[in-house]
Amino acid sequence: MDTLDYVIGLIGLIAVGGVAAFVGLVRPKRRGRSLPPRPAEQQGRPLVGRPDEDRLPGVGDDAEVPRDSPSRSVDVVDLPAEPAGPVTERPEPVLGRLVRLRERLARSNSALGQGLLTLLSRDRLDEATWDEVEETLLLADVGIGPTTEIVDGLRERVRVLGTRDPEHVRELLRQELLSAIGTDVDRSLRTERHEDRPAVVLVVGVNGTGKTTTVGKLARVLVAEDKDVVLGAADTFRAAAAEQLATWGERVGVPTIRSERDGADPAAVAFDAVKAGIEAEADVVIVDTAGRLQNKAGLMDELGKVKRVLERHGPVDEVLLVLDATTGQNGLRQAAVFSEVVDVSGIVLTKLDGTAKGGIVVAVQRTLDVPVKLIGLGEGADDLAPFDPEAFVDALLS
Ligand SMILES: Nc1nc2c(ncn2[C@@H]2O[C@H](COP(=O)(O)OP(=O)(O)OP(=O)(O)O)[C@@H](O)[C@H]2O)c(=O)[nH]1
Numbered sequence: 001m002d003t004l005d006y007v008i009g010l011i012g013l014i015a016v017g018g019v020a021a022f023v024g025l026v027r028p029k030r031r032g033r034s035l036p037p038r039p040a041e042q043q044g045r046p047l048v049g050r051p052d053e054d055r056l057p058g059v060g061d062d063a064e065v066p067r068d069s070p071s072r073s074v075d076v077v078d079l080p081a082e083p084a085g086p087v088t089e090r091p092e093p094v095l096g097r098l099v100r101l102r103e104r105l106a107r108s109n110s111a112l113g114q115g116l117l118t119l120l121s122r123d124r125l126d127e128a129t130w131d132e133v134e135e136t137l138l139l140a141d142v143g144i145g146p147t148t149e150i151v152d153g154l155r156e157r158v159r160v161l162g163t164r165d166p167e168h169v170r171e172l173l174r175q176e177l178l179s180a181i182g183t184d185v186d187r188s189l190r191t192e193r194h195e196d197r198p199a200v201v202l203v204v205g206v207n208g209t210g211k212t213t214t215v216g217k218l219a220r221v222l223v224a225e226d227k228d229v230v231l232g233a234a235d236t237f238r239a240a241a242a243e244q245l246a247t248w249g250e251r252v253g254v255p256t257i258r259s260e261r262d263g264a265d266p267a268a269v270a271f272d273a274v275k276a277g278i279e280a281e282a283d284v285v286i287v288d289t290a291g292r293l294q295n296k297a298g299l300m301d302e303l304g305k306v307k308r309v310l311e312r313h314g315p316v317d318e319v320l321l322v323l324d325a326t327t328g329q330n331g332l333r334q335a336a337v338f339s340e341v342v343d344v345s346g347i348v349l350t351k352l353d354g355t356a357k358g359g360i361v362v363a364v365q366r367t368l369d370v371p372v373k374l375i376g377l378g379e380g381a382d383d384l385a386p387f388d389p390e391a392f393v394d395a396l397l398s
């Protein structure tokens, strides 16, 4: 028994000594290895998943700190400072916009302007050439009536004056186009505040023509003129419509009156927008409307009601019909329906940057007997310009 005790004791001593020797060998090595220094703010703080340095490595332990281990806790990340308030944009001044945008107009309508000039500079202006002039105007959607007038007028003057000088012919064409468009029409927007209430602008049109975009761009035009503007989101038919409008408003610091719920009565929202405009002593209230309902009669009834309810505050100053220039004759038919219901006072022709059918300016005015007041020449926030016939024709013929 004594011998057995002695052997067990000896084995125990050897085992303890071996472990001590092993620890002695290993620990200095681990300490001596250079680990990447920990950031100062983490020192003294245990890191999740980091093996305890005083523990012996075992099977399955990582040889070193895994690269995907969290190296910083979330609370030490520097957050960007809170902005002081919403940043509002300063819209571009209106003056000279058409000059900036004329390049787009000239590019999209080169078939009209350059096409006519090329035809008219031919050596012989025979019957076939005049037919081609006519065709070019028709293709650009000028419409049959105005086309005949332009061609007849030009033909007569070229014959009487006997001129073939390209510069002179160009000037004659310019004059014919200008008289077809009309230079003595009042195209100003009625956005002057009345003594006791803001001016009210109602914007109508078929879906997708660019109504909401136009309301947003117009708000910018007015803000650039230092006017106080309120927007009314009377398109309660489409869920995202009010949001789209409010975003335009926010960019230039203009409030948007909208309903709390979808499908609310658009006339009530329009009424509230003007009420808010009166209370805030705003200069202009612009009301956006829906372009689509289940059926045409429903849409027209709704618009009629919006206008009537708005008129409880006083006459509506401007009813702008937004037309997509790329839809041609179809757009004209739609326009006629709107003008029957809401007594349109001005036309906004959008997307003139994307069509060769700039002649629609002439056709739409003739069909509705309403002037084009604004034109849209792009999706950019300031790509809306007052319609100026001279700048327009000069861009076509540049
Ligand atoms: N190229 C170009 N695109 C435009 C112009 N005006 C509007 N758009 C685009 O046309 C599309 C429709 O515009 P919206 O303003 O939403 O049209 P809407 O009439 O309000 O449409 P609904 O609310 O659905 O009736 C958008 O993608 C606009 O960016 C323009 O002058 N030129």
Ligand SMILES: [Mg+2]
Pocket: 211, 212, 213, 235, 241, 288, 289
């Ligand atoms: Mg819209």
